[in-house]
Amino acid sequence: MKAQDIMAKTVISVDIDERLPEIKKILETHAFHHLPVIENGKLVGIISDRDLLRIISPFIDRVSEQPRDLDTLNRAAHQVMTRQPISVKAETPIEEILAWFKRVDISCLPVIDNEEQVIGMISWRDLINHATF
Incomplete structure (x- = not known):
């Protein structure tokens, strides 16, 4: 069995300059845990829901919110992403x-073609779902 046999073929990605509120919305709307980050059609990074939890202030929309908390939302994907992600x-x-x-x-692992364009994603859940015991 190969990556192409179990990968999710429908992939939503974000541009390197996409801002965190939109990235957060995509992750929440689609119940994803990872988003590939693209520049000129090529994979350059990956953002996880854990990255957002680490970066976005927990004080947003709270009584104790400060201007610096809102500033955490102004970051772009390239400021948060894991660069040079492992891919297959x-x-x-x-x-x-x-x-x-x-x-x-x-x-999670992005699946790329020879031009480094994302053609799929594989998570540990995909491996479990396709496991044969």
């Missing part, structure tokens, strides 16, 4: 994907 090709064997998940603390 469609032909990558599942065994290699499993090895990446075990070796590195990640829960």
Whole structure:
């Protein structure tokens, strides 16, 4: 079995200059945990819901909100994303994907073509859903 056999083929990505409120909205609307970040059609980073939790102030919309809290929303994707994310090709064997998940603390891998365009995403959930015991 290969990456192309289990990857999610419908991928929503964001531009490198997209602002955090829109990124947060996309993640919440689609119940995603990761978004590929694209520049000129190529994968340049990835943003997770955990990145947003780490960056966006928890005081927004609270009585104690300060101007600096709202400033956390003005950041662009390139200021928050993980750069040079680990990615795989469609032909990558599942065994290699499993090895990446075990070796590195990640829960998702973008699948790219030879031009570094995102053609799919694989999460640990995809692996579990397609596991044969």
